[in-house]
Amino acid sequence: MKTTKTIFQDGSHKWIAIVRDPAKPNFLVDTNEYLVTHGDQALVLDPGGAEIFPAVFSALSAEFDPSALSGIFASHQDPDICSSLALWLEFNPGMKCYVSWLWGGFIPHFGGNADTFVAIPDEGMDISLGGLILRAVPAHYLHSSGNFNLYDKVAKILFSGDVGAALLPPGMDGLFVENFDAHIRHAEGFHRRWMGSNEAKRRWCERVSQMEIDLLCPQHGAIYQGNDVQRFINWFDELQVGIAGA
Amino acid sequence: MSTALTTLASKRPQAGADLLRIVRINEQIKRVVGVSFKINIMALNAIFLAKRAGTAALGFGVLSNELRVFSQDLRNCMDALTGLIHDCVNEVSVVLQDTRQTRLLEQAAGLAPAQPALIRVLHTREQAGEEHAQRLSSLRRQLKRALEDAFQMVELGGVLAKSAKIEAAYGQSFAPALAQVSGEFDGIVEEIRSSLETLRRSAFVAGN
Numbered sequence: 130m131k132t133t134k135t136i137f138q139d140g141s142h143k144w145i146a147i148v149r150d151p152a153k154p155n156f157l158v159d160t161n162e163y164l165v166t167h168g169d170q171a172l173v174l175d176p177g178g179a180e181i182f183p184a185v186f187s188a189l190s191a192e193f194d195p196s197a198l199s200g201i202f203a204s205h206q207d208p209d210i211c212s213s214l215a216l217w218l219e220f221n222p223g224m225k226c227y228v229s230w231l232w233g234g235f236i237p238h239f240g241g242n243a244d245t246f247v248a249i250p251d252e253g254m255d256i257s258l259g260g261l262i263l264r265a266v267p268a269h270y271l272h273s274s275g276n277f278n279l280y281d282k283v284a285k286i287l288f289s290g291d292v293g294a295a296l297l298p299p300g301m302d303g304l305f306v307e308n309f310d311a312h313i314r315h316a317e318g319f320h321r322r323w324m325g326s327n328e329a330k331r332r333w334c335e336r337v338s339q340m341e342i343d344l345l346c347p348q349h350g351a352i353y354q355g356n357d358v359q360r361f362i363n364w365f366d367e368l369q370v371g372i373a374g375a
Numbered sequence: 376m377s378t379a380l381t382t383l384a385s386k387r388p389q390a391g392a393d394l395l396r397i398v399r400i401n402e403q404i405k406r407v408v409g410v411s412f413k414i415n416i417m418a419l420n421a422i423f424l425a426k427r428a429g430t431a432a433l434g435f436g437v438l439s440n441e442l443r444v445f446s447q448d449l450r451n452c453m454d455a456l457t458g459l460i461h462d463c464v465n466e467v468s469v470v471l472q473d474t475r476q477t478r479l480l481e482q483a484a485g486l487a488p489a490q491p492a493l494i495r496v497l498h499t500r501e502q503a504g505e506e507h508a509q510r511l512s513s514l515r516r517q518l519k520r521a522l523e524d525a526f527q528m529v530e531l532g533g534v535l536a537k538s539a540k541i542e543a544a545y546g547q548s549f550a551p552a553l554a555q556v557s558g559e560f561d562g563i564v565e566e567i568r569s570s571l572e573t574l575r576r577s578a579f580v581a582g583n
Contacts, residue, residue, distance in 0.1 A: 130486050179475075179476075179479060180479070182479045182480075182482075182483060183479055183480075183482035183483040183485070183486055184486065186483040186486075186487065186493075187483055187486030187487035187490075190487045190490050190492075190493070191487070194492065195490070195492055195493075196492035196495075213479075215476060216476055216479060216480065219476075219480070219496045219499075219500075220492050220493075220496060
């Protein structure tokens, strides 16, 4: 079962990280899911693949009534992002799934109907969660061609999807980055290969540098906090991406 | 594990096995369809042969016409069977998809046992599962009936082929050629009978 860690709280406004399942089979890539609550509403960010649904569901349901979830934010279309969609919809068929317009015809293969999906335009959009405004921030080509991060201006948290992701070896399972230099080694190969465009990367770095970010939360690996956020942005800005070994 | 969960869990291997059986039945039906098309061509040739033989093969000509009608009826019958098989594949595929999702929901129930929303969802799934099972059971019955109809038709085909063999003996100088054709008819009808027998014994049709 995964564990939940509250990484931000101000009254009913919470960010909960759902992380690290010791029972997860090794052949499945490890993922982080996030739950944002505000008042009696909640949005789950990249709820994960179908195979890890039991672990995510059980952890999430300890924190929030799953049938009261208002929506799912899918950063992009990959199976580890939201192939569990059909299962979540069982609990609230009226739930919305926010995803890039580009994937409007693809994600429904995981479940849902015409009313389920809210298409995010390329420039991004505001998503209201019980009065709290969350901003879908463009991160196209990082790595998906229709890709979004989610920014909470009040909590100063950026959910960065695959940006900042690291495939950590066993034993390095801390929730937060503790030693940036040691950590980033496990992120380098991933970013070089998975991020397809230096131009897109530069634009993203410029965009997020203008935001106030206390926590940068990727979908894989550890969370960057404090000075490590800017350190990561600077590192990423200098990294040459879109490179395959062959 | 509750009764509902046990029932759902016990359906898991069944759906996969059913799908495999249906796929095999479909292959067998495709074979029969191909053979019945062959009978049609053979009957057409036999009709021409009977025409050439003239009055010596009048009876053979009538039987060849009947065999041609038989092959068309058999094809119609196989079309109906193919339609039923298609519906069965569809139904079993839905059950397979539901089974996977139910397995994941059951795992979640194991980790979060007192979750009312989850109990409700599993209950709804169980009801839907029962509806699928009933539909599949109805399709299985229809398939069984359609197979029995095909069997009766093949019995008739067998009688026609054997009669053609007898008529061939009266074909004078054409007798050897007519005997060869009627022998081939008989062989093919037996092949169809054997295929239908396999279908009839299939665990999916027999309901095992």
